[in-house]
Amino acid sequence: MGTAARWVLVLAGLAILAAGAYVSFAQAGSGAQPWDPELSDNFVFMRVLPFVVGLGVVVGLFRAGSRTAAMRRGDQVRRFSTGTILGHWIVTVGFLLALPTGLWQYLGGILSQDVPAPGGQALLDLFQAVPLYWFYRLHYIGAALILFSVATFAAYWWANGDRSLWPPRGEWRRHLAGFAQELPPSLGARLAAWLRLDLDQRPQARRFTFYETAFSFPTWTFALVLITITGLVKAMRYIYPVPGPVLYWASTLHVAAMVLLTLKVLDHLRYTLARWPFMVAMTRGWVSESALRRVLDTTSRPGPRQAEPTLPAGAPAGVAGGSER
Amino acid sequence: MKRLVAILELLWAAVNVVIAYLFITNAFVAKTAIKEGLPAQAALLLGGTLIGIFAVMLAWQSLQILRAPGATEGSR
Numbered sequence: 001m002g003t004a005a006r007w008v009l010v011l012a013g014l015a016i017l018a019a020g021a022y023v024s025f026a027q028a029g030s031g032a033q034p035w036d037p038e039l040s041d042n043f044v045f046m047r048v049l050p051f052v053v054g055l056g057v058v059v060g061l062f063r064a065g066s067r068t069a070a071m072r073r074g075d076q077v078r079r080f081s082t083g084t085i086l087g088h089w090i091v092t093v094g095f096l097l098a099l100p101t102g103l104w105q106y107l108g109g110i111l112s113q114d115v116p117a118p119g120g121q122a123l124l125d126l127f128q129a130v131p132l133y134w135f136y137r138l139h140y141i142g143a144a145l146i147l148f149s150v151a152t153f154a155a156y157w158w159a160n161g162d163r164s165l166w167p168p169r170g171e172w173r174r175h176l177a178g179f180a181q182e183l184p185p186s187l188g189a190r191l192a193a194w195l196r197l198d199l200d201q202r203p204q205a206r207r208f209t210f211y212e213t214a215f216s217f218p219t220w221t222f223a224l225v226l227i228t229i230t231g232l233v234k235a236m237r238y239i240y241p242v243p244g245p246v247l248y249w250a251s252t253l254h255v256a257a258m259v260l261l262t263l264k265v266l267d268h269l270r271y272t273l274a275r276w277p278f279m280v281a282m283t284r285g286w287v288s289e290s291a292l293r294r295v296l297d298t299t300s301r302p303g304p305r306q307a308e309p310t311l312p313a314g315a316p317a318g319v320a321g322g323s324e325r
Numbered sequence: 326m327k328r329l330v331a332i333l334e335l336l337w338a339a340v341n342v343v344i345a346y347l348f349i350t351n352a353f354v355a356k357t358a359i360k361e362g363l364p365a366q367a368a369l370l371l372g373g374t375l376i377g378i379f380a381v382m383l384a385w386q387s388l389q390i391l392r393a394p395g396a397t398e399g400s401r
Binding site: 100103107110111118120123255256259262266273274279 | 338347354
């Protein structure tokens, strides 16, 4: 698809989102509806959401069409494209908005009991001045940002065929074995025994560590899918009659997914902080290949070091560290 | 920059320790047991414990960076 056609697609997506948002906000703000702010926000969110996801898809398709070859400048390789970096930071802002407000909605329910846990009442008093609908409003904005970014990445990866964050078909055991070797030895040995993995083979990580491909990305995917489906069921209950048991399980699993995502964020921050070149790559896009190679090697091969494959200076970036995702 | 990120992540870990504390303490509140039952109490206890463990691990990592910024993998 040509550049002009892709731009037309994105502009059409933006125009449709703007029109959909205008109609939703105009109806909510007309004064003709009997809704309170909380319910009004819920309706606006549910009505705007299809347009947000649609825009995410066209942006993802746009990006897939403009994908450029991997690049190298001396020791620096381009690991992430500008679109990937922006998408990552949009989803980060989404989490910063949606997770604390979601936790507050849940904690508010369990804190406001007759006899709150010690410290609970102090926390309730601290946020008493903030109307509850503001927590929901920020939660919806955060959720919309996350869904936009997830739709963008899903469309982008679907269109360009990039599966580098996912173990290829038939290679799950190799990736799991590599993951077991990246864990602390006692934990890795238990996992290997449980899954009957062969730890004698010492696979070498390519673009991503085995921790990322065999564990981190699959669990991100699972948690995001779970929180999206359950969140949509919860949010649509005022515009569509959702059966009681379905709503109960959606609410329960939404909280479970929230806890899982809270753990994922903590784990992701710990993992990347300890591997600084990963942080640099997700900020600048470019990263020193030697630093990146060192991280991948020390992470994937914590035991006695083996001879490292040397790359000729002209080798295409992406083999060792660059991925241009 | 690395120190600034470590400080921010330390703050994030501290907030999560508070959340873990609230989860765990509320697992033992009588109203939770009466209203929600044992599964909800167990879920609060498990969720709070896991959040606490992961938050302490992040805090530990952040403190290591603050003590020795060059100690991370690939930073040499």
